[in-house]
Amino acid sequence: MIDLEVLDTELKQGKIENKYAFVGLDEMLIKEYTTSIIDQVLDINFRELNLVKIDGMNTNFTAIMDACETMPFMAAKKVVLIYRANFLKDKADSASKSLFKEMQKYLKDIPEHCVLIMYYLFEDKRDRAEKSTNLKAIDKNCKVVKADKLRGEKFLRKVKSIFDEKGKNIEKVELKYFCDSIENNFNIIQSEIEKLICYVGEKEITLDDIKLLLPKKEDEDVFDLIEFISLKRPEKAIDLMNDLLFRGESITKILSLVEGQLNLLFKIKVGIDERKSKEVISREIRRPLFVVEKLIAQSRKFSYKSLQEGMKSCIETEKKLKSSTADKKTEMELLFLNLAIK
Structure with a gap:
């Protein structure tokens, strides 16, 4: 190989x-x-x-x-x-x-x-x-x-070449921040570069522009967590949770993200049933169009009942986490197992 x-x-x-x-x-x-x-x-x-x-x-x-x-x-x-x-x-x-x-x-x-x-x-x-x-x-x-994904200088050079091909300059500091903040997927990178260029127009690209437009890394993490649950693979969700804990995220933050994602998927299912377009949903939930497309696909893997019960399970887990006797990590593992069978 x-x-x-x-x-x-x-x-x-x-x-x-x-x-x-x-x-x-x-x-x-x-x-x-x-x-x-x-x-x-x-x-x-x-x-x-x-x-x-x-x-x-x-x-x-x-x-x-x-x-x-x-x-x-x-x-x-x-x-x-x-x-x-x-x-x-x-x-x-x-x-x-x-x-x-x-x-x-x-x-x-x-x-x-x-x-x-x-x-x-x-x-x-x-x-x-x-x-x-x-x-x-x-x-x-x-x-x-x-x-494999490009890393380090190779990744920076490749992303810079896309800006160059589109006739837009980006300085080293802004380029490094953009690369550190974006998912390492060139389909997404192309879309985000085009959106950024359209937004700034003739102006120079600034850090504030990038911070305003780029989706947060935590959105990607919670999407993956829920995706594993939709695939009935709670062990993968638990592995990802452990990675997030190792990176410094708290149990309560992870729980909050999961509950928020289930709530978001519920709203998207309602929007789809009301025949709203992807563009309308994108504006309502304030997410880029490519993110909305992924969320719509994910929402179809759940029923209204499973999402409602999932949110209730998150609330119950939150109550248990506030108990001094509860093993927080174990409670989260049980939550993922419970969500995967709903």
Whole structure:
């Protein structure tokens, strides 16, 4: 397995393999590198004729093999891109497991005229390519690329390049604050940069502008907590709570965030039932549109009854936390277990 830094070096040297499997959390980052491979392999004049895109969630082995075996049109190479290649995941249904076994064998025989690129996205920030049995199984016959988040100076330079592409200057102090405050996801970063540029117009970007517009980090944390609960994975919610406690958050603050999130999801469900648009909901709850889209999706995983009972459970837990005899951490763990079964 290689990371993006190694891949970047290889691409600059013109070293192109004919089989790649990308995996990570940031789809925009993965798309950037797959596009770079495609640009190097295909002649722009025949790009559309020699680029086949396949939805990995709605395909079968025959369709993939036919796409790979078909000769390129007036060119030496063609590219077959399989996005949402969830059959590469360890945990999959029987159809995906069968497709993976067929693809595992076929990777040894991909024709030289074809460059096959596959990718799928992790569902959890704690997922690691090195822990995947399937990825380790194909690593001998396919270049597996860990699209890990950019860190440190690389992250700063990448974010700065987006501002530069949009013709907007941002000074070092403001750039560092922006990068420290934003979720490390380039789909979100692109959206927030565009919003920030539109807001400041011709003016210079200031720290006050960034503080005013960026969503708070705690919004992301509580979203993840509730997401784990919606997936019936309270152990993951407890792990995240422990991370937050290690970072200095208090038990009462975490409880307050959870209760507030459940209340917010309830309001959003009401708004949806009243046929309010995403834009209207965004203004009412004072959240960016991309955040509202995520919250709407999350709200659909709960019923009105489960949200109401969840808020009642938070109130009951708050009363217990005020008792001097209660083990606060244990009470929060019980709350997450209780919420997950509602």
